[in-house]
Amino acid sequence: MAKEPPILVVNKTDKPTAASRRKRTASASSAPRKNRKPSGKKRKSERRLPGWLLWILGGLSAIVFLSAFYYFFIRPYAYRWKPCSGLKAYGVCLPYGFKVHGFDISHHQGKINWDELSKAQYTPFPVRFVFMKASEGGDFSDTTFIHNFAEARKHGFIRGAYHFYNPKTDANRQADFFIRSVELEPGDLPPVLDIETRSDDMDKLRKDLLVWLRRIEAFYRVKPILYTSYRYKTRFLNDSIFNTYPYWIAHYYVDSVEYQGPWKFWQHTDVGTLPGIQERVDLNVFNGTLEELQQMTIPAEGKE
Template sequence: MSKQPPISVVNKPRKTTSRKSSSPRKSRKKDASPHKKKVVKKWEIPTGLYYILMGAITVVFLSAFFYFFIRPYSYRWKPCYGLKAYGVCMPAGFHIHGIDVSHYQGNIDWQRLTQTRQSQFPIHFIFMKASEGGDYGDRVFQANFDSAKAYGFIRGAYHFYNPKTDPVRQADFFINSVKLDTGDLPPVLDIEKRGDDVRTLRRDLKIWLDKIERHYKVKPILYTSYKFKTRYLNDSIFDSYPYWIAHYYVDSVEYKGNWKFWQHTDVGTLPGIREKVDLNIFNGSLEELKCMTIR
């Protein structure tokens, strides 16, 4: 029989899980001298200075508003020390009066319009819009043009110039739209828009004027405001043309050069015309006006 080895009891050591003793939290030391918040003092305008500044701003604003929006039209509310007609104060010292119309005035009662001949300021001449740019014709031009002659008014036609359209095309369009007869006023170029370049504008205007003069055998009339004339057309080349100056709500034209016509208001009221009308005067006698017409 084999001998079995004696059983030895071995005492295994116990596994003891030792918990790490948690180190005591370090107490944060409070700073003995904490950071102080910087107090920013807001700058306050003293009450007296505030009201002075607000008053000054108000004065500047009202002055600018008056200069740009009220002053140009203050003439409407000025007392009329001269003679009043057609709803406005008429310029003193001029005797030959006229109007200019377009489709904006609607259908005109020409018979009623002839009543102005019995007034103190009879209407002698009428300019009518014929064309604009290179392809726009005023829809009532031909009817107005024919009626003006039928009712005995000295008539004229004008073209509203577009600086962005070829001048030759514009001149051709006007020529095809307007047939002037003996006794009619010279054709008018209405120039109010500057375009992108002044030199190009002047060159193109001269092209239009030359072509029109060659066709109608008469020097065209230039219509523009006195400011536009002095700023953009202040050139000897254009000074040779008869001028029709637009300058509203003033006692006299500020333009110092030679001029033939003066458009002095855009708020005239006449019999036979429902809408407001531009009123004009001729700088001369009726005989001199007739001398300007096409022979």
């Protein structure tokens, strides 16, 4: 019996011969190739749009862009360049039919030359009244208020003060802060509540605004003025309660007020120019005569 070799060699490979290499090469070349890229240049399968169609699409895109640009950026301010028909003063077209003009200011107008500004009371369109910002929220005092408020009375303007309301601050706190900031005297216009900011809870905001208005009315014994934009008033404050307050409407670059309800003041532009004020300023008109404006002011003791 033949003996088995002590070590069994498994999977031992022989060195490939030239014949075996030729055989493998031949079989590989004869087998089908998968995902083989065709030789030569790639053919373009997509079709190009005709040149005339590209011109039409480009023109339509330009028309849409220019129309949108005009609607959102030019149209709202086109009134600035409208002919004034002889009623141009203070750098703008004045609303037709109003004889009592005024303005409103804050620290944004910088230092005011009141001697120069007082000349606006003796023009063909005399400026009679001024509102100025006194406070904002529960702790912000306008830095120019005390000086400007005194100068306005000294130079013969009918003056008023407004509070910029912050929906995130307690209404009573804001009312008390305004009371501490503003000492109104007989002949001054009623205090003004300036509301421009929305709230996540508009029902709560309306209740808070009434808290401020009633607190101020009880202290100064005169009904406050409500200032806001035409859209804000129409959308959020157009009800039987808020309609009882004198309304000061902000509505720019239009020939006339679109609001259908009663109003007392109209802030018709924010780009006016007045002597003694270097910066642009808001201009207003009063919806009535000078005597009616004076009747709105805080009466002297015993004349209520």
